[in-house]
Every structure is written in C-alpha cells, then in structure tokens.
Amino acid sequence: xxxxxxxxxxxxxxxxxxxxxxxxxxxxxxxxxxxxxxxxxxxxxxxxxxxxxxxxxxxxxxxxxxxxxxxxxxxxxxxxxxxxxxxxxxxxxxxxxxxxxxxxxxxxxxxxxxxxxxxxxxxxxxxxxxxxxxxxxxxxxxxxxxxxxxxxxxxxxxxxxxxxxxxxxxxxxxxxxxxxxxxxxxxxxxxxxxxxxxxxxxxxxxxxxxxxxxxxxxxxxxxxxxxxxxxxxxxxxxxxxxxxxxxxxxxxx
Numbered sequence: 001x002x003x004x005x006x007x008x009x010x011x012x013x014x015x016x017x018x019x020x021x022x023x024x025x026x027x028x029x030x031x032x033x034x035x036x037x038x039x040x041x042x043x044x045x046x047x048x049x050x051x052x053x054x055x056x057x058x059x060x061x062x063x064x065x066x067x068x069x070x071x072x073x074x075x076x077x078x079x080x081x082x083x084x085x086x087x088x089x090x091x092x093x094x095x096x097x098x099x100x101x102x103x104x105x106x107x108x109x110x111x112x113x114x115x116x117x118x119x120x121x122x123x124x125x126x127x128x129x130x131x132x133x134x135x136x137x138x139x140x141x142x143x144x145x146x147x148x149x150x151x152x153x154x155x156x157x158x159x160x161x162x163x164x165x166x167x168x169x170x171x172x173x174x175x176x177x178x179x180x181x182x183x184x185x186x187x188x189x190x191x192x193x194x195x196x197x198x199x200x201x202x203x204x205x206x207x208x209x210x211x212x213x214x215x216x217x218x219x220x221x222x223x224x225x226x227x228x229x230x231x232x233x234x235x236x237x238x239x240x241x242x243x244x245x246x247x248x249x250x251x252x253x
Contacts, residue, residue, distance in 0.1 A: 002134065005031070006028070006125040010120070032133060035138075036107070036137045037103070037104040039100065039138055049096065079174060088102065089102065103145045106145045110152035110153075111128055111133070111148060113155040123249065127245040127248075131238060131242050143175075143178070146179045147179070149172035149179075150168075153172070169183040170183065184208060
C-alpha cells in the first residue's frame with residue numbers, strides 16, 4: 001500500500017495543479033515521517049537502541065563520558081549524534097518514538113530535497129520506496145539518518161551551495177562513520193578548487209581514503225562474512241522489491 005502512494009502521485013501529477021502537487025508531496029512526506037518514527041519493535045536496531053535510550057534518557061550532556069561511548073552498543077567515539085538525539089528525546093520524555101521520529105525527519109527531509117531537485121520527483125520517490133524508505137529507514141536508524149543527510153548534501157551541491165553541502169556531509173559522519181567515503185567525494189568535487197591545487201586535493205583525499213580503508217579492514221571482512229550468511233529468501237524478496245520500481249523506471253525511459 002505504501003508503494004502505491006508515489007505511484008499514484010506519478011500517474012496523477014499531470015492532472016494536478018502545481019500547488020496541489022506540492023501539497024500532495026508534503027502530505028506524503030508527513031505520512032512517511034509518522035510511519036517511520038512511530039513504528040513499534042520494528043527493525044534490527046530496535047532492542048540495542050532501546051537499551052542505549054534507557055541508559056541515557058535521564059543523563060545530561062555534561063554527565064556523559066563522550067570518549068567512552070564506543071562501549072555503548074555499536075557506537076564509536078566519533079558518532080555522538082545518536083546519543084544527542086537520545087538526550088533530546090529523553091528530556092522531552094518521548095521515548096524511542098521520539099528518537100525514531102527525529103531520525104525520520106532527517107531521512108525524509110534529505111530524500112525529499114533530493115527528489116524534488118530531479119526532473120521527475122515522484123518517479124524518484126517510487127524508486128526509493130521499496131528499499132530505502134521501507135527497509136533502510138525502518139531497519140537501520142543511524143544509517144538512514146546519515147544517508148538522508150548525504151542526499152540533502154547532494155541536493156545543495158546541485159544548487160551550487162557548497163558550504164551547506166559540506167556542512168551536512170560532515171554532520172552525517174556523526175551518525176555513521178561509513179559515509180566518510182562519500183564525504184570525501186563531496187569534499188573533492190564540491191568546492192571550485194584552483195587548478196594548481198586540484199591534484200594536491202585529489203592526492204590528499206585518496207590518501208585519507210586508503211588510511212580509512214586500512215583502519216576498517218576487519219569490518220569489511222565481517223560484513224562480507226555476514227553477506228555470505230544472509231538469508232537467501234530475504235535477499236530474493238528485497239531484489240523483487242527493487243525490481244518493481246526498476247520496471248516502472250524502464251517503462252518511462
């Protein structure tokens with residue numbers, strides 16, 4: 001049913017006025033924020049993130065040892081944004097629903113901004129719905145927030161607003177370190193570097209890329225092992241989900 005929302009928008013866009021179309025898009029985004037944010041016990045991160053919330057809901061910014069947060073579940077010292085959102089939700093007494101809604105706001109805002117900058121926003125949303133919106137956003141909270149911020153950053157790059165793009169890209173790393181590679185690309189292609197510095201920048205970014213890759217080599221091995229052990233039925237199901245919007249895209253090419 002959720003997949004039908006962007007499909008209906010795609011089909012009926014030509015019949016709507018510009019104002020009605022923007023209103024329909026806004027309502028669709030609000031609905032996604034509510035669905036992602038108010039979900040209950042859905043997603044592989046629910047239990048570990050609930051433990052982190054319960055441990056920190058009554059804490060303050062000054063009472064947390066930020067250098068030791070790597071011992072709290074899957075967080076690393078340079079990924080403090082998750083705890084910050086937990087502190088905000090705990091202060092407002094919103095529970096895990098507050099944390100997930102804040103994540104949903106970041107993710108949906110990023111996806112929406114990116115799609116609206118494309119020639120066919122509803123088609124882009126249709127493609128994003130089966131996997132990004134349904135599986136990633138409701139299964140991997142920190143990754144979803146980081147991805148949303150990267151999409152938001154790219155939308156600013158498309159408008160030539162480099163400083164905003166760089167700022168959002170850097171903030172995304174505070175949620176999940178894996179987007180550091182994409183941040184390097186944005187840093188490399190975003191600013192209009194003088195010709196004499198372009199090669200130096202590329203060498204510097206390539207060096208950082210290699211260093212980060214070496215530091216996290218063990219995690220790549222773990223991820224590869226997890227991939228080989230993955231549930232083949234789930235993999236096939238997700239492939240089918242992605243095949244449907246792919247078919248719609250190809251039919252409109």
